[in-house]
Amino acid sequence: MNSTFSVHEFLDDDSETFTYVVADNATSYAVIIDPVLDFDYKSGRTDTRSAKRVLHWIERQNLTVKWILETHAHADHLSAASFICDKVGGKIGIGEHITEVQDTFKSIFNLEASFLPNGSQFDRLFKHGDRLQVGDMTIRIMHTPGHTPADLAYIINEQAAFVGDTIFMPDVGTARCDFPGGDANTLYDSIQTLFSLPDSTDIYVCHDYPTEGRDHQFKTQINQQKQHNIHVNDTMSKADFVALRQKRDATLAMPRLILPSIQVNIRAGKMPDAEDNGTVYLKIPINLL
DSSP states (O other): OOSSEEEEEEEETTTTEEEEEEEETTTOEEEEESOEEEEETTTTEEEOHHHHHHHHHHHHTTOEEEEEEOSSOOSSSEEOHHHHHHHHOOEEEEETTHHHHHHHHHHHHTOOTTOOSSSTTSSEEEOTTOEEEETTEEEEEEEOOSSSTTOEEEEETTTEEEOTTSBOOTTTOBOOOOSTTOOHHHHHHHHHHHHTSOTTOEEEOSBOOOOTTOOOOOEEEHHHHHHHOSSSSTTOOHHHHHHHHHHHHTTOOOOTTHHHHHHHHTTTTOOOOOOTTSOOOOOOOSSOO
16 A cells, blocks of 8 residues: 555456556546456457456445556457446557557458557557656656567556566566567666666566466565566676577467457457457468467
8 A cells, every 4th residue: 555546456367467456545536557358269258257346346446447558468368448448437548659569460460451550549659758647646658668569667656667568576587579579688678777766666567477386476676676586687687688588488389368369459458340240250360470
């Protein structure tokens, strides 16, 4: 608990994703960061139970949602941003470089001509250094590319950083960089920008993949990352990090939900338009990725 704002986390066990509700204590205005839409790949069915769990908590706390903030276009879960916006309002924001991601995946999926890779699906595209005021919370935007070109961290009142997939708990390490537009050199530089925050800054991760002997965790601090992160820390050179990251990425399988999730997430959590039979379809490119 913070004297100015409070943070409540929700873990989606299926994708090991944390959704956060950050509430301004003075006004009861809130932002939601990285909400999850449940999706069963085998049946192609969506479900809103994870999003409804967040909405029920917001209702009990009498919060007013002002923004739904995405740290990037996720490859491991579908976004519930559109569903939440329809239920409780608020605007949807993401980094301005989402247009690069949209352009790449419009080509990969051969999306319909009406899909414009210009970010217009979102209410606001944030630039590095932008500030967003929500009650007494000042949210500073930090561009942290490397995992994807569009990753952001949201720095609230210079006390808490919501870092998406850029960095994980210290015993897990850092994000992969082998997606289109990803780059290990760039990720190292982004992490150094994060490490320029005060050592006491709280770090809220988007995912946790617990090592043996511990449960899921969602919060660490800058000083803990600098000292103990297994991939990047005060003793790790850029060249060593890049070599480690690239070697590890070469062994990783594609995320289970990357094909459906990217198609939805570059649309701000909306599905493609239904076809002439009234059914919505997502595409699977064969032998391309």
